[in-house]
Amino acid sequence: MYRIGEFSKISRIPVSALRYYGDCGLLPPQAIDPQTGYRYYSAAQLPRLNRILALKDLGLSLEEIGSLLDGELPAAELRGMLRLKSAEISHAVTEQQQMLSRVEARLRLIESEGTMPEQEVVLKELDPIHVLSIREVVDAPTKIGDLIGDGFAALMPAGVMPTAPCFALYHDPEFKPDEVDVEIAFPVGDEVTVAPNTPGGRAFQARTVPGGKAAVTVHHGGYDTIDEAYGRIGSWIADNGLKFAGPPQEAYLTQPDDPAGPVTEIRFPVE
Amino acid sequence: MYRIGEFSKISRIPVSALRYYGDCGLLPPQAIDPQTGYRYYSAAQLPRLNRILALKDLGLSLEEIGSLLDGELPAAELRGMLRLKSAEISHAVTEQQQMLSRVEARLRLIESEGTMPEQEVVLKELDPIHVLSIREVVDAPTKIGDLIGDGFAALMPAGVMPTAPCFALYHDPEFKPDEVDVEIAFPVGDEVTVAPNTPGGRAFQARTVPGGKAAVTVHHGGYDTIDEAYGRIGSWIADNGLKFAGPPQEAYLTQPDDPAGPVTEIRFPVE
DNA sequence: GCTTGACTCTCAAGTAGCTCGAGACCCCAT
DNA sequence: ATGGGGTCTCGAGCTACTTGAGAGTCAAGC
Numbered sequence A, B: 001m002y003r004i005g006e007f008s009k010i011s012r013i014p015v016s017a018l019r020y021y022g023d024c025g026l027l028p029p030q031a032i033d034p035q036t037g038y039r040y041y042s043a044a045q046l047p048r049l050n051r052i053l054a055l056k057d058l059g060l061s062l063e064e065i066g067s068l069l070d071g072e073l074p075a076a077e078l079r080g081m082l083r084l085k086s087a088e089i090s091h092a093v094t095e096q097q098q099m100l101s102r103v104e105a106r107l108r109l110i111e112s113e114g115t116m117p118e119q120e121v122v123l124k125e126l127d128p129i130h131v132l133s134i135r136e137v138v139d140a141p142t143k144i145g146d147l148i149g150d151g152f153a154a155l156m157p158a159g160v161m162p163t164a165p166c167f168a169l170y171h172d173p174e175f176k177p178d179e180v181d182v183e184i185a186f187p188v189g190d191e192v193t194v195a196p197n198t199p200g201g202r203a204f205q206a207r208t209v210p211g212g213k214a215a216v217t218v219h220h221g222g223y224d225t226i227d228e229a230y231g232r233i234g235s236w237i238a239d240n241g242l243k244f245a246g247p248p249q250e251a252y253l254t255q256p257d258d259p260a261g262p263v264t265e266i267r268f269p270v271e
Numbered sequence C: 001g002c003t004t005g006a007c008t009c010t011c012a013a014g015t016a017g018c019t020c021g022a023g024a025c026c027c028c029a030t
Numbered sequence D: 001a002t003g004g005g006g007t008c009t010c011g012a013g014c015t016a017c018t019t020g021a022g023a024g025t026c027a028a029g030c
Helices: A004-011 A015-023 A043-057 A062-070 A075-113 A143-155 A227-239 B004-011 B015-023 B043-057 B062-070 B075-113 B143-155 B223-239
Strands: A039-041 A122-126 A129-138 A167-170 A180-187 A205-209 A212-220 A249-252 A263-269 B039-041 B122-126 B129-138 B167-170 B180-187 B205-209 B212-220 B249-252 B263-269
Touching (some): A004 A039, A015 A039, A043 B122, A043 B263, A129 A143, A143 A180, A212 A227, A212 B043, A227 A263, B004 B039, B004 B043, B043 B062, B129 B143, B212 B223, B223 B263
Antiparallel strands (some): A249 A263, B122 B212, B129 B180, B249 B263
16 A cells, blocks of 8 residues: 555656546545545556556546446447547647648748738638628629618618628629629528618519638728738638638628728638 | 627627637727726727637637737747747647557457457656666576565665665566576665675665656566566557667566555556 | 654645626617 | 616636645654
8 A cells, every 4th residue: 555655656647636536536545544534545556547547648538537437348338439539639630730731821921021911811600691682793893882872771761770791792703893793782680581672773682691611801991902801811712722612702890981991801701 | 889799790709708808908899888898899900809810720829919919029029939839739730640549549459359458558757766776687587586585685674765666677688588687676765876785695786777758557466477468568569659768677566465466567668 | 752854635726718607787679 | 667688797617637825644863
């Protein structure tokens, strides 16, 4: 029978960890002196301790280990657990590798630029969103503002309030400045399916814009400099080895009269 | 100005996380109503939030992000930080991969054996340890017990108490049952350098057994079945792609009169 | 028998990055 | 005035321990 310090020395596990394993029932001491509370361990407990360590080494949590050890090892269950773990770990590995490649991309970027960019591109998960939208081919990007105005003008009096900032979807496979196929979407509750025509006589369509992963960045400033944001997001997508997966979106996050200037969010569905 | 729920919707960050970022100074709300405590955010804060997310995505902690953002980005420091992170992540990746291969080795083992072994092999870090030792070539493994007895008989009267269980080192490059080159080591304090000869007339030598990683398992039971443990540890080392790195050790963890039977720990320095 | 120093005990708090819940307050529409 | 949904603060919970405070224990030397 060893005292905890000696047992710690021969097992090479810190005293505090041994106490912890004891307290949570994983490795109770062989005996506890009822007078002094001293824990006493025996060498015969090393196999159990080693099994705990080995399972921990496989990435199992102490709780999982406990149920395995006390459940007398139903081999099938252990197999299932390990298969799960294996999937989990290989998922973690690919995630880490992606993180590594992101870090390295960022390092290259810093070495070439000498500094960090003002705006970042991040990957986000978009929820599917139900909208009322109008789609039209316009001959100049500035007409988009008019479309939005018309849309609001039709919806507000009808008592339909957008539930999130409105946004545009660009359906052109490539950009043509004098023939833009654009859809203006107003997020609304799921139950809203009809709306009056716009002042320009256009009809709303109710549909659900699909969700999924998207590369997202924001542009802070006038519309004439928005190309920066598009350039940034494009090279980020390339750097991270992703692919376009749907029409890009442009969300208008500020009121037209915001003193801090307009803020636009650009979202490219990817992968 | 958005309330926290709206800002959460457009940033797709949970309210609780926004509050947390605000509380720890990373992203304080643009304004807080002093009457109600309501937090108000503006779209102009999205760039900062995105930067936080991007840096978090690179694996930086919130504290590191804070110091980078508030320290106005000394590019050199950021570079250093990222290089550190990069090394850290690739280290984590190789560790995870090793864990994965251990899990898969274990899975294979279960599929072939149908159950889990009673004893485990684990990798531990050995500390260098100062010992008094006697080395001799004996013609039968059973003579090792006599050597240990002689060693104790010499040390105890001289007031030298071992500080840890004594162990044997096997110096043979290969095993020969009738000619075993064995060293019996008694761990002692650093300051102990001399001891009387043993009853058999053998001289102690003071030396430090080097530390390092070792594959460790314990054998519970008589010496005649210790081959199981050697077999186990040998195949474990092979399965995990390690190499022997020094003479194996056998530590005797129990007193000869322990009612639960003897317990022996076997350690193979590796890599 | 007393002191000293090493060891051990219990209990509480800290770690990172949030999430969740309780109980109270606020805002807006009817 | 009321009701429902949003928001507030504060505290606990998550993992696997580590660290520290304050008190009790053990063995050896005087």
